[in-house]
Amino acid sequence: xTAHTDISAEVLKRLYExxxxxxxxxxxxxxxxxxxxxxxxxxxxxxxEAIAAGVCAHLAKSDYIFSTHRSHGHCIAKGMDLxxxxxxLYGKTTGCAHGRGGSxxxxxxxxxxxxxxxxxxxxxxxxxxxxLTARKMKNGRVSVAFFGDGASDEGVFQESLNYAxxxxxxxxxxxxxxxxxxxxxxxARQPEVNIxxxxxxxxxxxxLADGNDVLAVYRTAQKAVERAREGGGPTLLEYRTYRWKGHxxxxxDIEIGCRPADEHEAWxxxxxxxxxxxYLQENDVMSDQDIEAMLARxxxxxxxxxxxxxxxxxxxxxxxxxxxx
Amino acid sequence: MPWTKIxxxxxxxxxxxxxxxxxxxxxxxxRDAIREAMSQALETxxxxxxxxxxxxxxxxxxxxxxxxxxxxxxxxxxxSPIAENGMTGVAIGAAITGMRPVFIHMRVDFLPMCMDQIIxxxxxxxxxxxxxxKVPLTIRAVIGRGWGxxxxxxxSLQALFAxxxxxxxxxxxxxxxxxxxILGSIAGNAPTICIEHRWLYDMxxxxxxxxxxxxxxxxxVRREGRDVTIVATSYMVYEALRAAEELEKEGISIEVVDLxxxxxMDEDLxxxxxxxxxxxxxxxxxxxxxxxxxxxxxxxxxxxxxxxKAPVRRLCLPFVPAPACQSLEKAYFPTHxxxxxxxxxxx
Numbered sequence: 267x268t269a270h271t272d273i274s275a276e277v278l279k280r281l282y283e284x285x286x287x288x289x290x291x292x293x294x295x296x297x298x299x300x301x302x303x304x305x306x307x308x309x310x311x312x313x314x315e316a317i318a319a320g321v322c323a324h325l326a327k328s329d330y331i332f333s334t335h336r337s338h339g340h341c342i343a344k345g346m347d348l349x350x351x352x353x354x355l356y357g358k359t360t361g362c363a364h365g366r367g368g369s370x371x372x373x374x375x376x377x378x379x380x381x382x383x384x385x386x387x388x389x390x391x392x393x394x395x396x397x398l399t400a401r402k403m404k405n406g407r408v409s410v411a412f413f414g415d416g417a418s419d420e421g422v423f424q425e426s427l428n429y430a431x432x433x434x435x436x437x438x439x440x441x442x443x444x445x446x447x448x449x450x451x452x453x454a455r456q457p458e459v460n461i462x463x464x465x466x467x468x469x470x471x472x473x474l475a476d477g478n479d480v481l482a483v484y485r486t487a488q489k490a491v492e493r494a495r496e497g498g499g500p501t502l503l504e505y506r507t508y509r510w511k512g513h514x515x516x517x518x519d520i521e522i523g524c525r526p527a528d529e530h531e532a533w534x535x536x537x538x539x540x541x542x543x544x545y546l547q548e549n550d551v552m553s554d555q556d557i558e559a560m561l562a563r564x565x566x567x568x569x570x571x572x573x574x575x576x577x578x579x580x581x582x583x584x585x586x587x588x589x590x591x
Numbered sequence: 592m593p594w595t596k597i598x599x600x601x602x603x604x605x606x607x608x609x610x611x612x613x614x615x616x617x618x619x620x621x622r623d624a625i626r627e628a629m630s631q632a633l634e635t636x637x638x639x640x641x642x643x644x645x646x647x648x649x650x651x652x653x654x655x656x657x658x659x660x661x662x663x664x665x666x667x668x669x670x671s672p673i674a675e676n677g678m679t680g681v682a683i684g685a686a687i688t689g690m691r692p693v694f695i696h697m698r699v700d701f702l703p704m705c706m707d708q709i710i711x712x713x714x715x716x717x718x719x720x721x722x723x724x725k726v727p728l729t730i731r732a733v734i735g736r737g738w739g740x741x742x743x744x745x746x747s748l749q750a751l752f753a754x755x756x757x758x759x760x761x762x763x764x765x766x767x768x769x770x771x772x773i774l775g776s777i778a779g780n781a782p783t784i785c786i787e788h789r790w791l792y793d794m795x796x797x798x799x800x801x802x803x804x805x806x807x808x809x810x811x812v813r814r815e816g817r818d819v820t821i822v823a824t825s826y827m828v829y830e831a832l833r834a835a836e837e838l839e840k841e842g843i844s845i846e847v848v849d850l851x852x853x854x855x856m857d858e859d860l861x862x863x864x865x866x867x868x869x870x871x872x873x874x875x876x877x878x879x880x881x882x883x884x885x886x887x888x889x890x891x892x893x894x895x896x897x898x899x900k901a902p903v904r905r906l907c908l909p910f911v912p913a914p915a916c917q918s919l920e921k922a923y924f925p926t927h928x929x930x931x932x933x934x935x936x937x938x
Contacts, residue, residue: 422708429681
């Protein structure tokens, strides 16, 4: 782990709580999914929690994030209430999108989440557009795009970096490199050049860091967000990580041969939540009791969210045409 | 909200275009009417900005943006990289966070580059967010025609977009409509594609000086008649009117309906006119197959079948890409003469 010397205990604990909220929520979804009450595809981010937590720790409520089909973690880290999130997964009118979006289209305008998109790369220019608004309104907001290594193959990735650099927009591009686009390994799709190196081609800084080390994420994201907020323009951050589950659904895809079992095993040992939890204990930031109390608090929130989600009503059917315009 | 004070004209029967200016009414070209709309939108609302490749160059998108950068500055009249899909995403991102962008393309043919952002994002955002986030984005795009513009610089792709719930597609034919419908789109909250035919830019018509809005989905009767209804889009309205004038000399009375907006489509007006005349010709600037003319015909078949005294006829582009050379161009684009033949065929 990267050392924490100058980070306050409060921030250190908050990072951990955010990671726990993501992990435990996703674990719960995976456990409940076989009930078939969540009737939409879920793309779980178990194993990638440190990135969402470390980046969003620097964002104000009014800052923007844009995310993908795998957005639960980003939205949780940005402060989204778990109840409308769970209700949206259950397809209820109490869901954040009144059951029209599902897991892939979470929204929370109060917390700077104007929507998420399930088209790979689609969120990247949207984040640039929000940064353009921030520049025009001079409101000091920063916009963050979360996307995967697969999205870096898309044309809009290059188009967005180019324009953000040209206009020096307050946007941070966060590439979560989990080495797979659905089931296609990075090596089958890209020459062996680091994604982060593409930043230099657009004249912007890039940083590569361990995406399973939340403090490494925290430090690199801090620089990027501050730079954006101070008018220094965009940064590309590449974080290496690994998704524990398959592309979609509650199961790992190892059993059907999508990824090598030994590779999966090796990454499980680098669990970002465990690594950081142990670090906090070893450095006397949190005691066993502190952690237990935090776990209980988070579990209670999730219990409530799931109950809230299950209790809601599905749309009536007569309201099919609502919200199109 | 600066737009709420602006008057709306949602009448179907305004005929204030063409011919010399009548007393007290100012005459403007289609291009100047659009430039005035752009200018008044920028004056009305600080959230409005224009963006597009080359919109600040001396030509100013066929004159529709000339002088606006000097007046409003490069932050509001923005040149753009040729990165159509990415820049559409940027415009959407701005729109969903409080701006009212107008993204301008010199050709409709460049819109296929933006399909992901238009169809998957702009059109879906309101729905996917349960109505919480609107996309007040206006996209203007120009149909080229003639002088060898050929297959990639003269397409009429309105049907592609009119297939998509969540979008609006407007095709103003007159200067009055161009100003009001574009202002209506900028003032509104739905992503709207405005398709402008290049041959319309010099057309003159009466245009009030003050800003006004026209909402989409309201057609206009351009000429009343008894025998045949011609429902036309964009430039084809003028070909239909010319055909009507010639046929009048023979005592054939044509009603010309200007659709004005293809999504939503004023189905009631089509039905009303077909019930009156009993005969329908659809004249569109695009192709026939699965096109706007097919939709017009379907409206008549579904809602006014009993009134039809003859088969519906459609005048559209031949189902081939646009050719470059003059002889083939001549064979390619339908004119008033083709409309006249079609009318004779169903009388």
